[in-house]
Amino acid sequence: MRTMKSIIFAAAAVAVSFGFAEVAKANEGIELPQQIWAQSGPFGRIDKTQARRGFQVFKEICANCHSLGLVSYRNLRGIGFTEDQVKEIAASAQVQDGPNDQGEMFMRPAIQSDRFVKPFENDKKARVANNGSLPPDLSVIVKARHGGEDYIAALLTGYADAPAGFSVPDGKYYNKYFPGNTVGMPQMLFDDSVTYADGTKATALQEAKDVAVFLSYVAEPTQDERKALGVKVILFLVVFSGLMYACKRQLWAGLH
Amino acid sequence: MALYPSKFKNPLINWIDSRLPIVTLMHHEYIEFQMPRNINYLWAFGAIGMLLLMLMIGTGIMLAMQYTPNTGLAFASVEHIMRDVNFGWLLRYMHANAGAFFFLAIYVHIFRGLYYGSYQKPREMIWILGVLLYLLMMATGFLGYVLPWGQMSFWAATVITNLFSAFPVVGDPIVTWLWGGFSVDNPTLNRFFALHYLLPFVLLGVVILHVAALHITGSNNPLGIDIKGPQDSVPFHPYVTIKDIFAFCVYLILFSVFLFFMPNYMGHPDNYIPANPLVTPAHIVPEWYFLPWYAILRAIPDKLGGTLAMFAAVLVLFVLPWLDTSKVKSMVFKPLTRFCFWLFVADCIILGFCGANNPEGIWVIASRLGTLYYFGYFLVLLPLLGKIEQPKPLPASISESILKGGGSVHAHGATAQPMEKA
Amino acid sequence: MSTIAHPSGAGTAPGDGGGDASRRNFLYLATTAVGAAGVGALAWPFIDSMNPAADTLALASIEVDIASVKPGEQIVVTWQGKPVFIRHRTPDEIKAAESVKPEEMKDPQPDSARVQKPEWLILIGICTHLGCVPNFDGQNSSHLGQFNGWFCPCHGSQYDTSGRIRKGPAPKNLGVPKYAFLKDTVVKIG
Numbered sequence: 068m069r070t071m072k073s074i075i076f077a078a079a080a081v082a083v084s085f086g087f088a089e090v091a092k093a094n095e096g097i098e099l100p101q102q103i104w105a106q107s108g109p110f111g112r113i114d115k116t117q118a119r120r121g122f123q124v125f126k127e128i129c130a131n132c133h134s135l136g137l138v139s140y141r142n143l144r145g146i147g148f149t150e151d152q153v154k155e156i157a158a159s160a161q162v163q164d165g166p167n168d169q170g171e172m173f174m175r176p177a178i179q180s181d182r183f184v185k186p187f188e189n190d191k192k193a194r195v196a197n198n199g200s201l202p203p204d205l206s207v208i209v210k211a212r213h214g215g216e217d218y219i220a221a222l223l224t225g226y227a228d229a230p231a232g233f234s235v236p237d238g239k240y241y242n243k244y245f246p247g248n249t250v251g252m253p254q255m256l257f258d259d260s261v262t263y264a265d266g267t268k269a270t271a272l273q274e275a276k277d278v279a280v281f282l283s284y285v286a287e288p289t290q291d292e293r294k295a296l297g298v299k300v301i302l303f304l305v306v307f308s309g310l311m312y313a314c315k316r317q318l319w320a321g322l323h
Numbered sequence: 324m325a326l327y328p329s330k331f332k333n334p335l336i337n338w339i340d341s342r343l344p345i346v347t348l349m350h351h352e353y354i355e356f357q358m359p360r361n362i363n364y365l366w367a368f369g370a371i372g373m374l375l376l377m378l379m380i381g382t383g384i385m386l387a388m389q390y391t392p393n394t395g396l397a398f399a400s401v402e403h404i405m406r407d408v409n410f411g412w413l414l415r416y417m418h419a420n421a422g423a424f425f426f427l428a429i430y431v432h433i434f435r436g437l438y439y440g441s442y443q444k445p446r447e448m449i450w451i452l453g454v455l456l457y458l459l460m461m462a463t464g465f466l467g468y469v470l471p472w473g474q475m476s477f478w479a480a481t482v483i484t485n486l487f488s489a490f491p492v493v494g495d496p497i498v499t500w501l502w503g504g505f506s507v508d509n510p511t512l513n514r515f516f517a518l519h520y521l522l523p524f525v526l527l528g529v530v531i532l533h534v535a536a537l538h539i540t541g542s543n544n545p546l547g548i549d550i551k552g553p554q555d556s557v558p559f560h561p562y563v564t565i566k567d568i569f570a571f572c573v574y575l576i577l578f579s580v581f582l583f584f585m586p587n588y589m590g591h592p593d594n595y596i597p598a599n600p601l602v603t604p605a606h607i608v609p610e611w612y613f614l615p616w617y618a619i620l621r622a623i624p625d626k627l628g629g630t631l632a633m634f635a636a637v638l639v640l641f642v643l644p645w646l647d648t649s650k651v652k653s654m655v656f657k658p659l660t661r662f663c664f665w666l667f668v669a670d671c672i673i674l675g676f677c678g679a680n681n682p683e684g685i686w687v688i689a690s691r692l693g694t695l696y697y698f699g700y701f702l703v704l705l706p707l708l709g710k711i712e713q714p715k716p717l718p719a720s721i722s723e724s725i726l727k728g729g730g731s732v733h734a735h736g737a738t739a740q741p742m743e744k745a
Numbered sequence: 746m747s748t749i750a751h752p753s754g755a756g757t758a759p760g761d762g763g764g765d766a767s768r769r770n771f772l773y774l775a776t777t778a779v780g781a782a783g784v785g786a787l788a789w790p791f792i793d794s795m796n797p798a799a800d801t802l803a804l805a806s807i808e809v810d811i812a813s814v815k816p817g818e819q820i821v822v823t824w825q826g827k828p829v830f831i832r833h834r835t836p837d838e839i840k841a842a843e844s845v846k847p848e849e850m851k852d853p854q855p856d857s858a859r860v861q862k863p864e865w866l867i868l869i870g871i872c873t874h875l876g877c878v879p880n881f882d883g884q885n886s887s888h889l890g891q892f893n894g895w896f897c898p899c900h901g902s903q904y905d906t907s908g909r910i911r912k913g914p915a916p917k918n919l920g921v922p923k924y925a926f927l928k929d930t931v932v933k934i935g
Binding site: 142211213246286287289293297307312314318322 | 405561573583586595605
């Protein structure tokens, strides 16, 4: 009975603490449409084909304004691009290097170990080019927003006419899911904004979901590794706990 | 000069022990040390806290080798750990989640102490050192939370340091001194890193004092009565060590679920946005383990009053051994006090929810009533109930209590181990 | 003090209440082994985190344009944080390097095994004694040694025009990094 009580007490303590965390979260954000993601859950893994499609969307559309400053071209290997493909992707961007022997900075094609080249030299230039709004860096955007991938997909497909009486300032756009509903980014994804090589039908929602998967991957390239290790560690701990419990029973049996 | 008469037979151990009797000391305190045989699994949470502290120091040292305490580089250096350092993601998530699980274990440990009267005479010093440990934990946790230099880091640093500005006259100079400037900036981050590295070792030192004081009086137990003879106790090793390790393993399973499958659950998404001194996040809350204190802070509609109430809520714990006037430790024998205790537990939980919600409507009233009961429990109920409530009769001894209701009278003894095995 | 205190004064071993001794001992042994394996496995991430990170490894090769290095000149480039000497050897230096007999060398190695093209000598510029960077000691410079190659300022090791150790405390020849000529004038190191 004592043991039972202790366990109930401890379980209640755990539940309460995580309840706090839950309430702290639940207070924010708007109800988002829930998508199905291959990478969700302990056994979910990134769908690499989808992530590569998402990279195409990112490269052709998002990358015109958004940086991916924490990610290197070599990270693309993790979603199934070959070394040669990655080299080719990297070489299509120009990166500043130097100074050379003459003391001058110069431009060269990017290599695998370079970080993704940013579309604007600095934040001020990015603002000037975007009506005063700063397109955020997308490296960890999935982890930096409530709702993660669901939010990304919802935001990208959440454009609509503003309801009567809601005035949208010039240079801003109405979006159902952006906090405050006026966003500096216009709708960028439409049906057939990109053409997928694998024949997947490029609806706006499909494009949004694909790029969300890509952004989920770059937000934490080690996530699949983490979950795989987690399963092993927990199995080990369950076995070891069982053995420890048997030892404990054996030992204390002599007392009671 | 005589050497210490070590009893160990192994020549090397004997040579060391004769000159520095640390083996004898450890043997005495961690092998032979007598524990009440009726302790339950709640007594494992001190050891769990200790092991988590070791895990956090270990991961922390590895992380410090990769982290850069500079406002321009800190965020990227944490992401470098997450992306490029071998197992960096594991070390960083272990460190971050172990923080929360350390607090969780210590909260169970504290409430266990409150319920079974572990703070009462003669264990006042253990309790006082424990409250000091809790303060050090809070300081260390807060300092560490600032280091990733995300939005929540920056604004937590700003808000918490600004608490000191509530004090008249000296407040503002203190805040400027804490910052090393006129806002939270690079000097602040740099010193927070230095202190975050230092405090865990201070913590470890106080843990040693906490345990040393415990080994003077011995452990309390669910009955709150003293060990009266060998039939009431078991040696620390192997009985309690095995039980503690088993409990720690089970706790680690829960920890692993969070660590591997939901590592950011207890974090806040805004902390993945680099610190921006020009924009405060829309909804700013402390980590869950600080929420009840945060609720008390906001319950008082006055800057200085709120700050003082919050500090008082922690400081009142220091004098708890003298507020509880009861001569009986365990609430098992004090139904009325026990009822008030569970109300107090519920009160702390309610305060936690108050802290998590915006201070509007019902939450304002709830946090005020909650604060009132918090102080009422310590300052009114415990002093009064100790005098008024007539406790139920205590069992004559621990062994009598265990064996009552029949069964064999003779308890088997502990091991007859040669010392070298230690 | 050869035994520890018995809670009941009875001298029985722990767990005597149930199970036979061998099964019990096996259980303790198995648990200890599994626990030790777990602690060992936990140690690895800590240790491995101090190995080079992925971004460091990704920078493991560099490309160098050597078009402007004239015969008798050398450049020093940094590869993996170490100096790499790229020397455009003169015909005299090549001849000197090729004519040394194995018995004259401490670490015998023909010159042909140390270069891909005789005119280009590429070396890791770290003395194999204790890690200092040797200075080039050709005929026209301060000329401290006898072999017209490199002279280490720390303990006086002398290397010849193929970077081989000839005199002094260093045990081995200067290392040759892995490299490849991408073009006649571009070499990839690493």
